[in-house]
Amino acid sequence: MFHTITSRKGAAATAVAAMMAIAPTLGAASPLGSDPIRLVIPFGPGGGSDITARVLSATAPEFCGPRIDVVSMSGAAGLEAVNFVRNAEPNGHTLLVTDYGPIVTSGFVDDVDWSHEDWQPIMNFTEWLPTVYTRPDHEIQTIDDWVEYATENPDTLTFGHASPLGLVHLPLILFESETGLQNIHVPTSGGGETRSLIMGGHMDLGMTLPASIAAEVASGELTALGVFSEERSPVLPDTPTFRESGYDVVLPAWLMIFGTSDVPSDVVEHLQDCFIEALASPTAVAMSDRVNAGIEPLNAEDSNTLYMATVESIGNILRDIGEIE
Amino acid sequence: MLESFIPALALAFSPEVILYVAIGVFMGITLGAIPGLSGDMAIAILLPVVFFLEPAAALGLLTGIYKGGMFGGSISAISFGVPGTPGSAATAIDGYQAKLKGYPNKALMTALYSSVIGDSTSDLVLIFLALPLAIVALTFGPVEFFALYAFSLLLISALTKGKVAKGVAMAALGVLLAMIGRDPMGGTLRLTFGIPELAGGLALIPVLVGIFAVSELIIQLSKAWMERASRIMEDTRQKAESLLGDYDASKDKLTMREFTATLKATGIGTTMGTLIGALPGAGSSLAAFISYGLAQRFSRKGDEFGKGSLEGVAAAEAGNSATSGSTLIPLFAFGIPGSATAALFGAAFILMGMTPGPRLIYDHTEVIYALFLILIYANFINLGLSQFLLPFYSKIAMIKSRILLPIVCVLAILGTFAAGNSVIDVWVLLFAGLLGVVLRMYNFPLAPLILGFIVAPGAERALRQALLIGRGEWTHLLSSPIAIGLYTVAAIMILTFTFVLRDKK
Amino acid sequence: MPKPQFDKLLTRQDFYTGLVTIGVGVIGLLDIAYGNWRPGPGLGPHAFPQLAYITLLCAGAVIIIEALFGKSDAKPDSLRAVLSTGIALVAIGMGMFWAIGKLGFMVSVSITLIGASFLLTRNPLHHWPTTIVVPVVATGVIWLLFVQLINVPLPRGMLF
Numbered sequence: 001m002f003h004t005i006t007s008r009k010g011a012a013a014t015a016v017a018a019m020m021a022i023a024p025t026l027g028a029a030s031p032l033g034s035d036p037i038r039l040v041i042p043f044g045p046g047g048g049s050d051i052t053a054r055v056l057s058a059t060a061p062e063f064c065g066p067r068i069d070v071v072s073m074s075g076a077a078g079l080e081a082v083n084f085v086r087n088a089e090p091n092g093h094t095l096l097v098t099d100y101g102p103i104v105t106s107g108f109v110d111d112v113d114w115s116h117e118d119w120q121p122i123m124n125f126t127e128w129l130p131t132v133y134t135r136p137d138h139e140i141q142t143i144d145d146w147v148e149y150a151t152e153n154p155d156t157l158t159f160g161h162a163s164p165l166g167l168v169h170l171p172l173i174l175f176e177s178e179t180g181l182q183n184i185h186v187p188t189s190g191g192g193e194t195r196s197l198i199m200g201g202h203m204d205l206g207m208t209l210p211a212s213i214a215a216e217v218a219s220g221e222l223t224a225l226g227v228f229s230e231e232r233s234p235v236l237p238d239t240p241t242f243r244e245s246g247y248d249v250v251l252p253a254w255l256m257i258f259g260t261s262d263v264p265s266d267v268v269e270h271l272q273d274c275f276i277e278a279l280a281s282p283t284a285v286a287m288s289d290r291v292n293a294g295i296e297p298l299n300a301e302d303s304n305t306l307y308m309a310t311v312e313s314i315g316n317i318l319r320d321i322g323e324i325e
Numbered sequence: 326m327l328e329s330f331i332p333a334l335a336l337a338f339s340p341e342v343i344l345y346v347a348i349g350v351f352m353g354i355t356l357g358a359i360p361g362l363s364g365d366m367a368i369a370i371l372l373p374v375v376f377f378l379e380p381a382a383a384l385g386l387l388t389g390i391y392k393g394g395m396f397g398g399s400i401s402a403i404s405f406g407v408p409g410t411p412g413s414a415a416t417a418i419d420g421y422q423a424k425l426k427g428y429p430n431k432a433l434m435t436a437l438y439s440s441v442i443g444d445s446t447s448d449l450v451l452i453f454l455a456l457p458l459a460i461v462a463l464t465f466g467p468v469e470f471f472a473l474y475a476f477s478l479l480l481i482s483a484l485t486k487g488k489v490a491k492g493v494a495m496a497a498l499g500v501l502l503a504m505i506g507r508d509p510m511g512g513t514l515r516l517t518f519g520i521p522e523l524a525g526g527l528a529l530i531p532v533l534v535g536i537f538a539v540s541e542l543i544i545q546l547s548k549a550w551m552e553r554a555s556r557i558m559e560d561t562r563q564k565a566e567s568l569l570g571d572y573d574a575s576k577d578k579l580t581m582r583e584f585t586a587t588l589k590a591t592g593i594g595t596t597m598g599t600l601i602g603a604l605p606g607a608g609s610s611l612a613a614f615i616s617y618g619l620a621q622r623f624s625r626k627g628d629e630f631g632k633g634s635l636e637g638v639a640a641a642e643a644g645n646s647a648t649s650g651s652t653l654i655p656l657f658a659f660g661i662p663g664s665a666t667a668a669l670f671g672a673a674f675i676l677m678g679m680t681p682g683p684r685l686i687y688d689h690t691e692v693i694y695a696l697f698l699i700l701i702y703a704n705f706i707n708l709g710l711s712q713f714l715l716p717f718y719s720k721i722a723m724i725k726s727r728i729l730l731p732i733v734c735v736l737a738i739l740g741t742f743a744a745g746n747s748v749i750d751v752w753v754l755l756f757a758g759l760l761g762v763v764l765r766m767y768n769f770p771l772a773p774l775i776l777g778f779i780v781a782p783g784a785e786r787a788l789r790q791a792l793l794i795g796r797g798e799w800t801h802l803l804s805s806p807i808a809i810g811l812y813t814v815a816a817i818m819i820l821t822f823t824f825v826l827r828d829k830k
Numbered sequence: 831m832p833k834p835q836f837d838k839l840l841t842r843q844d845f846y847t848g849l850v851t852i853g854v855g856v857i858g859l860l861d862i863a864y865g866n867w868r869p870g871p872g873l874g875p876h877a878f879p880q881l882a883y884i885t886l887l888c889a890g891a892v893i894i895i896e897a898l899f900g901k902s903d904a905k906p907d908s909l910r911a912v913l914s915t916g917i918a919l920v921a922i923g924m925g926m927f928w929a930i931g932k933l934g935f936m937v938s939v940s941i942t943l944i945g946a947s948f949l950l951t952r953n954p955l956h957h958w959p960t961t962i963v964v965p966v967v968a969t970g971v972i973w974l975l976f977v978q979l980i981n982v983p984l985p986r987g988m989l990f
Binding site for chain 1: 369372373376462463464465466467468506507509510511512521522523524525526528605655659660661662663665668669671672675676677678680682683684745746747749750786790793794796
Binding site: 366370489490491493494496497498500501504508510511512513515516539540542543544546547549550551725727728730731732734735736738739742743746748751752755756758759762763766767768781784785788789790792793797 | 843847851854858867868869870871872873874875876877878879881882883885886888889890892893896903906908909911912913914915916917919920923924926927939942943946947949950951960961964965968972976980981982983984
């Protein structure tokens with residue numbers, strides 16, 4: 001099955017040649033120069049954002065013009081990447097690919113010299129749906145089990161959630177403030193640690209994004225309780241949403257490409273068009289399916305609406321818990 | 326299963342795949358030898374390539390880079406006292422002393438053999454014992470991890486050679502350096518002194534390369550700069566000169582007897598490396614230091630550690646390399662990436678449309694069997710290629726220091742920048758170098774500082790998680806037989822060491 | 831059992847090393863007691879630093895006691911020379927990095943390397959193959975590796 005794309009291997013794509021990634025021919029009528037486009041991600045290599053960005057960097061050059069590099073800058077908890085893009089020339093060659101953490105949450109809680117309006121979305125890749133899960137031999141197997149148990153025994157269930165105020169922690173806070181439940185929040189170093197602590201029986205519940213547990217849920221090695229989204233996740237079709245169970249808690253996480261707000265509008269438009277075109281190409285669709293990325297691009301305008309809505313809802317949560325004023 | 330073995334064999338040994346493995350090993354050795362650059366980074370850069378290669382060829386390339394990088398780091402550790410990768414920092418302790426004493430080749434060969442032995446064993450464990458070991462690894466929760474980290478901090482006494490008080494102070498300083506930045510549990514900033522760039526904390530590579538490598542470079546530079554030599558430096562200078570002048574290559578060959586003498590240390594390193602590698606989150610530098618400390622304790626010639634002991638080189642290098650196979654165990658068994666390397670391999674699998682986890686071997690039997698074969702034979706390619714390349718790299722190490730040192734400095738700076746694409750890392754690198762120089766001048770041992778720095782984040786997280794899960798009860802820390810076992814072993818070790826030390830006085 | 835040598839204590843290097851170690855511990859503990867530390871889950875963010883400071887305090891005390899009984903390392907030799915080299919390296923390193931953004935990679939790195947070889951070599955012009963040619967060639971190799979192969983996002987300069 002993985003030979004669909006590898007047919008290009010014949011074109012002498014040796015390791016070194018691929019590394020050099022010699023700039024391809026320029027697309028027609030591009031407002032961009034021949035310098036490479038850098039997609040800066042505020043995380044380490046190998047994660048979901050990195051893999052998704054690489055689908056674009058592998059397919060978009062023939063539509064956009066210049067070659068596209070993915071650059072990982074995880075320094076200063078991601079703020080270094082944000083500042084790098086912020087301080088780069090606003091010509092559309094340096095773009096930020098991020099979820100809401102380093103830009104929306106950091107914009108509120110960190111001491112930064114920019115505001116949320118200084119950024120404009122160029123495209124949204126996908127929406128990730130935070131999912132609560134546990135091991136299959138745990139007594140809690142559904143959302144109702146959880147609510148019932150936590151109501152009877154407040155502050156006894158341990159819940160692993162990666163870094164505080166992150167993508168898979170804020171939904172829990174929101175859920176608790178809606179329902180009044182209390183759980184023990186256990187920060188972990190990330191999804192991998194959460195999962196091994198749950199599988200090893202050291203913790204009760206955890207939250208993650210669907211793609212990372214879809215295979216285990218399908219084979220019965222993990223149970224997904226519910227998804228904090230409006231609709232069910234395509235990779236977890238049997239897992240209900242919290243809304244279906246009567247709890248109106250929806251806090252999906254997106255993955256967007258941002259430029260600074262002073263990038264000229266014709267550049268933004270060109271990038272948006274060629275990115276979306278590239279992601280619709282058969283190669284990109286095949287890659288996206290292969291890596292379970294669930295890419296469904298939104299254009300700049302729709303992305304902006306989503307971005308602004310997220311800024312508002314995250315702001316409300318943070319004000320609620322007294323993190324900001 | 327057997328019917329997929331034959332096609333896997335054909336796949337793994339196809340000329341194309343072998344070529345990619347060799348290219349990978351060559352790139353890994355070369356990049357690993359540059360301070361700051363490591364196999365992990367090369368794998369990250371090459372990730373997109375797996376889109377365009379056959380899975381077996383791509384995995385061969387990545388495996389080759391990884392294995393080559395593991396050994397490559399020890400080349401610069403031994404040749405210049407400048408560890409090329411975090412895992413080879415412990416190798417530098419004895420390896421560089423060995424070079425100064427005039428037997429760099431022996432040290433390099435010891436490193437190569439122990440690296441290959443550790444690596445191969447670890448690969449065999451991955452292939453045959455992945456599931457049982459992974460289940461053991463899962464029983465490690467916060468309580469057990471805290472016990473393990475506490476245990477490893479105890480080895481500081483082994484890393485200090487009679488300067489226990491200074492060693493303990495350095496470990497505390499390492500812990501403090503690791504605390505800089507955002508508290509990972511609560512999200513508040515601490516010890517950043519109002520510098521927003523420090524919010525993300527200090528990264529391992531700049532601190533490690535700075536403390537060990539840049540400080541060494543500064544001392545060597547000042548030596549090259551000034552003809553007036555001090556007491557310590559005169560020492561090393563004379564040694565260096567005698568090395569250049571009367572270096573007798575024919576005497577600097579590892580004998581069979583010397584090789585067998587290091588086997589016990591290699592065995593300790595291999596065991597510890599394999600076990601620690603299988604635990605999610607522990608890492609190769611921790612494995613190397615623990616192996617080094619234990620090998621010193623169990624060696625008949627423990628006094629020679631730190632003075633160019635080949636056993637020290639073997640233990641550190643075996644411990645470092647033996648993590649390479651077992652670090653993939655949690656990934657194969659449960660889809661949990663236990664280290665940065667495992668995360669990159671996981672990403673490579675995902676990019677090839679294979680989901681890491683227990684289903685991997687059933688869904689893609691051929692490719693995974695081929696990978697197993699590659700993991701084994703890549704070690705032999707590494708062995709052969711390294712033996713072929715070492716004479717050339719050793720010649721580079723013999724270039725006059727006044728020419729070589731500035732180049733190594735520039736490489737260290739650019740390599741550290743490239744590892745995290747961060748200017749702050751360069752600042753941290755240079756200031757860690759200055760700190761390292763001051764500490765060296767006042768005779769503080771550096772290894773405990775690094776151990777404290779590596780262990781502290783995990784230890785803190787494990788302790789705080791354990792107390793959260795145990796609802797603040799300290800007795801929860803003793804709720805697991807594994808933890809009690811580790812504490813007991815630690816207590817026994819302390820008692821034996823104190824009595825052994827007392828006997829010596 | 832050796833006797834404590836109070837009279838020689840002030841001449842021992844490790845007496846001062848120990849004092850500095852204790853000093854760092856005390857300042858740290860004062861910071862935790864009076865500084866702006868927010869609470870956090872499970873012991874809070876200050877617990878581990880506090881433990882480290884207390885360890886420093888104790889280790890410093892032991893260092894001084896050992897110095898009292900005559901166990902002390904000697905004063906470092908040529909501290910000033912090594913330290914000034916260190917500071918020079920930090921300055922040159924940061925200067926090179928800054929210059930890469932202004933002048934370009936090739937120019938900055940080759941000037942740095944040539945400059946360093948001139949500083950370290952007696953009669954550098956006489957040894958021009960190693961003080962000029964080697965640095966330029968090395969710059970070329972480094973450029974190939976970092977800029978072309980690894981594609982490091984270095985700032986771009988005016989020259990090349």
